[in-house]
Amino acid sequence: MTSYPYLLFDADNTLFCFDEANVHAFRAVCDAFGLPFSQELFDRYEVINNATWERFDRGELTKDETVLERFRAFFAAEGIRGLDPAECNRVHLEDLGRATYLMPHAAEVIAKLREAHHIYLITNAVESVQRGRLGRSALAPYVEEAFISETAGAAKPSVEYFDYVFAHIDGITKENCLVIGDSLTSDIQGANNYGLPCCWYNPKRLLRPAALRVDYEIRDLRELYDIVK
Numbered sequence: 001m002t003s004y005p006y007l008l009f010d011a012d013n014t015l016f017c018f019d020e021a022n023v024h025a026f027r028a029v030c031d032a033f034g035l036p037f038s039q040e041l042f043d044r045y046e047v048i049n050n051a052t053w054e055r056f057d058r059g060e061l062t063k064d065e066t067v068l069e070r071f072r073a074f075f076a077a078e079g080i081r082g083l084d085p086a087e088c089n090r091v092h093l094e095d096l097g098r099a100t101y102l103m104p105h106a107a108e109v110i111a112k113l114r115e116a117h118h119i120y121l122i123t124n125a126v127e128s129v130q131r132g133r134l135g136r137s138a139l140a141p142y143v144e145e146a147f148i149s150e151t152a153g154a155a156k157p158s159v160e161y162f163d164y165v166f167a168h169i170d171g172i173t174k175e176n177c178l179v180i181g182d183s184l185t186s187d188i189q190g191a192n193n194y195g196l197p198c199c200w201y202n203p204k205r206l207l208r209p210a211a212l213r214v215d216y217e218i219r220d221l222r223e224l225y226d227i228v229k
């Protein structure tokens, strides 16, 4: 009998390779609107994209404003005229929703763990993107439910978000589940806030923070076999 029958996986950069999907989606915008794609152009977009999402995190912009403002600010910085941020965002989200790049070993690990565990996704994301991506991915048959922040009306790391998750899983307790994720600020912080066991997926070998409880740390998803057996 496993000690963690309920596994709560983050999606982006834990099971799905968001970094790869993000470049692909930006390239799709370039292709659709006649911009010459280059890594340098993407890197400059990413600086503005990340800065705009930080404004969202600070509560200065709503999500709907953020996804438009990132393109508006990018076009302004590049001197690009005549493109509609809303159209660019639509193409971007559509492409993200089609992207099903997985992290190394994600498919085999999820299929194997499903034999003796319940598999759930806990993700801060746009509903349409996450549903589209999950539905098309190799993981779909193994995931019992995806809890998407936009639907929950709250996001990791808030207690309200985990209240929503717990209200929708029969039999889960704060002792019999394990949160698995790459993000210290949403996954591990969320598990700390709610008092849940947590496993930090840290393939980039970042420095472990002193201020957070990290019960397990892995570099490779296959290390989960021993942790949850």
Ligand SMILES: [Mg+2]
Pocket: 010, 011, 012, 013, 014, 181, 182, 183
């Ligand atoms: Mg993540």
